[in-house]
Amino acid sequence: MANKMSNKIGRNDPCPCGSGVKYKRCCLNTKSVTINKTTSKSEGPVVSRLAIMKFEQRLIDNPKQLESLTKESEKHFNRTDISFKDFILQKWNLNKVKKMSTSEIIEKLQSLNINFEIEQFKEQAQNYFSAIQLSEELYYTQNFHSQAQDEDFIWLAIIELWNRIIPERCNIEMIDDLMQDGYQDIEKSNYRDGMENWEKAWNMIRIIVHSTVKSVRAADESIPYLTQSIFNWCQDFEMESGNAGSEDDSFYVKRIKYCQDFCRTFPRSDDSIIRNMLRAEAESYAALGDIETADKLFQGLIMKFPDNVWGYIGWGDMYRYLKSDSRIPENYDKAEEKYRLGLARCNTEIDVINERLDDLVVKQRKLLSGIE
Numbered sequence: 001m002a003n004k005m006s007n008k009i010g011r012n013d014p015c016p017c018g019s020g021v022k023y024k025r026c027c028l029n030t031k032s033v034t035i036n037k038t039t040s041k042s043e044g045p046v047v048s049r050l051a052i053m054k055f056e057q058r059l060i061d062n063p064k065q066l067e068s069l070t071k072e073s074e075k076h077f078n079r080t081d082i083s084f085k086d087f088i089l090q091k092w093n094l095n096k097v098k099k100m101s102t103s104e105i106i107e108k109l110q111s112l113n114i115n116f117e118i119e120q121f122k123e124q125a126q127n128y129f130s131a132i133q134l135s136e137e138l139y140y141t142q143n144f145h146s147q148a149q150d151e152d153f154i155w156l157a158i159i160e161l162w163n164r165i166i167p168e169r170c171n172i173e174m175i176d177d178l179m180q181d182g183y184q185d186i187e188k189s190n191y192r193d194g195m196e197n198w199e200k201a202w203n204m205i206r207i208i209v210h211s212t213v214k215s216v217r218a219a220d221e222s223i224p225y226l227t228q229s230i231f232n233w234c235q236d237f238e239m240e241s242g243n244a245g246s247e248d249d250s251f252y253v254k255r256i257k258y259c260q261d262f263c264r265t266f267p268r269s270d271d272s273i274i275r276n277m278l279r280a281e282a283e284s285y286a287a288l289g290d291i292e293t294a295d296k297l298f299q300g301l302i303m304k305f306p307d308n309v310w311g312y313i314g315w316g317d318m319y320r321y322l323k324s325d326s327r328i329p330e331n332y333d334k335a336e337e338k339y340r341l342g343l344a345r346c347n348t349e350i351d352v353i354n355e356r357l358d359d360l361v362v363k364q365r366k367l368l369s370g371i372e
Contacts (some may be wrong), residue, residue: 055091109153133172
């Protein structure tokens, strides 16, 4: 199955030639402008349609912020035709499209002279992993007729129709929704829904990313449009799974599976991420009381990364810094053994180990004096 993802310029994006005019009004017809997959550091980050739309939706959902930005814009831009607030509220957004029935959406597309047929759409989508990409290549290239305010309706409609007509075929926009919904859930300490959304997003990523992609950085390059990088999100997933596990052991089980899946899927990712995943897996087993498996995993971690201090610290912490209801008894001697092993093998960040050892001395003195 062909994956037609590319870094194609959108019709409404500023033309890369520098004219300041929209691409559709400038170099589109010449087909002379392309975007390389990798950009130089001097070129600013590319803001996707999806990112802009979600930013505008957040403003609509937060009237106070929208009002504040409107007042701020009036200080810098002397517009008499329309206020920033009215401009945002009058634009098409996904929530407006969602309120329409499927027949109403299709009728609106047809009124713009867009040829849309459900069965044809199902066939077309089999070659795409993005509704936005599909709309740019197959619908914006049609001879449509629309006022400026209706042009955004086309790609928003394709996103919504994809969700309704072929919800079983995952796409990049679905992944982005699940990521952002997860962040919102976690901000509200709703770990159950947040982790469920992120687990779905992770499974979709594994489906969409080609099997030849072996690092998370390469995965980011292969999936444009996301409003959150996979590189950052995958680490947040590991961390928040641990936070959720402190409230419910079942999340530690899911964290273990996720870390194992990640290392199998993206084994050539940055060493720092692989180390964190391996350590998180070991810590999760420890939190579940499986000290034998945790010991083996920490042993494997320091064998793979013998110069990294955090493997030894994690191993020692397993015996020292535990929850009050932990199924692993505190063992200061074991903790000191692991810390000193790291002290002997590592040359950087050893001050962290020394702090751990100093703390152990204090704890042992308190224990002997009967304070603890």
